[in-house]
Amino acid sequence: MTNLSPTLPGGTWNLGDLTVSRFGYGAMQLAGPWVMGPPADRSAALAVLRDAVELGITHIDTSDAYGPRITNEIIKEALHPYPVRLNIVTKVGGNRDDQGGWPTAREPDQLRKQIGENLESLGLNTLGLVNLRLGNAEGTVAGSIAESFQALVDMQEQGLIRHLGVSNATPEQVAEAMDIAPIVSVQNMYNLAFRQDDELIDLLNTQGIAYVPFFPLGGFSPLQSAALSAVASRLDTTPMSVALSWLLQRSPNILLIPGTSSPAHLRENIAGAGLRFAVSDIAELNTIGR
Numbered sequence: 001m002t003n004l005s006p007t008l009p010g011g012t013w014n015l016g017d018l019t020v021s022r023f024g025y026g027a028m029q030l031a032g033p034w035v036m037g038p039p040a041d042r043s044a045a046l047a048v049l050r051d052a053v054e055l056g057i058t059h060i061d062t063s064d065a066y067g068p069r070i071t072n073e074i075i076k077e078a079l080h081p082y083p084v085r086l087n088i089v090t091k092v093g094g095n096r097d098d099q100g101g102w103p104t105a106r107e108p109d110q111l112r113k114q115i116g117e118n119l120e121s122l123g124l125n126t127l128g129l130v131n132l133r134l135g136n137a138e139g140t141v142a143g144s145i146a147e148s149f150q151a152l153v154d155m156q157e158q159g160l161i162r163h164l165g166v167s168n169a170t171p172e173q174v175a176e177a178m179d180i181a182p183i184v185s186v187q188n189m190y191n192l193a194f195r196q197d198d199e200l201i202d203l204l205n206t207q208g209i210a211y212v213p214f215f216p217l218g219g220f221s222p223l224q225s226a227a228l229s230a231v232a233s234r235l236d237t238t239p240m241s242v243a244l245s246w247l248l249q250r251s252p253n254i255l256l257i258p259g260t261s262s263p264a265h266l267r268e269n270i271a272g273a274g275l276r277f278a279v280s281d282i283a284e285l286n287t288i289g290r
C-alpha cells in the first residue's frame with residue numbers, strides 16, 4: 001500500500017519522534033450506534049480506513065472502548081501489517097458497561113489490562129502514543145492524576161508505550177502530568193463553538209506539545225450556527241469545511257481527528273480543510289464560541 005500524500009491540508013507535526021499528518025482520522029464512528037457493537041456497514045468501515053491511509057493520513061485515533069474492541073479489530077483487519085509511517089494513537093482510562101456507559105477505570109491494574117488489550121486488538125508490540133483519558137462522559141473532573149499517570153510511565157519504561165498524552169484534562173492535570181514525565185499531546189473537547197481551552201492551546205504551542213481537539217465537528221450534535229453558515233455560504237463551501245479549516249489555522253499545534261464512517265465525507269473533509277480566511281471571516285467565526 002502506498003501512502004503519504006504531501007498535499008493534505010496542514011502539513012505535518014512531530015509527536016516526539018513520530019511524524020503525523022496534521023489532518024488525521026478519528027475512528028470512533030466506525031463502531032455501531034452510540035459507539036456500541038458492530039457498524040451497520042463493515043465494508044464501508046474497512047474502506048474508510050484504507051482510503052484514509054491511501055490519501056496520506058498518518059494519524060489514526062482510536063480506543064479499545066469503541067465497540068468495545070470492535071473499532072480496534074476493524075483497524076487491524078483493514079490495515080495490518082501497518083505502513084511504517086502510520087501512527088495509531090489510543091487511549092485508556094475507561095471501560096464500557098452493558099448500557100453503553102463509559103465507567104472510569106484508572107486503577108494501575110485496570111490500566112495495565114487495557115494496555116494489554118489494545119496491544120492485542122491492534123496487533124502491536126508497542127503503542128506509539130497512549131492518552132490517559134480523565135474526567136467522565138460529562139467532561140473534565142479536577143483532581144490528582146499522579147497514580148494513574150505514573151502507572152503509564154512505568155509501562156512506557158517497560159517498552160509497551162512510546163509516548164504519553166492526556167485527554168479530557170484540566171490545565172492543572174496537564175501540568176501535573178508534565179511534572180511526572182514528558183507528554184506529547186493533550187486531547188480535549190474543542191471546536192468553533194466550545195473554546196474553553198484557548199489559553200491552554202497557546203501555552204502548549206509554546207512548549208511544542210500537540211493539542212488534538214475531539215468533537216471537531218461537534219461530535220454527536222453537529223455544529224450549527226448562523227455565523228458558521230454565513231461564512232460557509234460566502235466562501236461557497238460547507239460548514240464542516242469551515243470548522244476544520246478554522247482549527248488548522250487556529251494554531252500550528254492543533255491536529256485534526258474528525259470522525260466519519262463515510263468514504264465520501266472523508267474525501268470531502270480533506271478537500272475542504274485548506275481554506276484560508278480573511279480577517280473579517282475570522283472575526284465573524286470568533287463570535288460563535290464567545
Ligand SMILES: NC(=O)c1ccc[n+]([C@@H]2O[C@H](COP(=O)([O-])OP(=O)(O)OC[C@H]3O[C@@H](n4cnc5c(N)ncnc54)[C@H](OP(=O)(O)O)[C@@H]3O)[C@@H](O)[C@H]2O)c1
Binds near residue numbers: 027028266
Ligand atoms: N478523548 C476523548 O474523550 C474523545 C471523545 C470523543 C471522541 N474522541 C475522538 O475524536 C474523534 C472525533 O470525534 P467524533 O467522531 O466523535 O466527532 P466529530 O469528528 O466532531 O464529528 C463526527 C460526526 O460528523 C459527521 N461528519 C463528518 N464529516 C461529515 C461531512 N463531511 N458531512 C456531514 N457529516 C459529517 C459524522 O457522520 P458520518 O459518519 O455520516 O460522516 C459524525 O457523525 C473520534 O473519532 C475519537 O477518535 C475522543
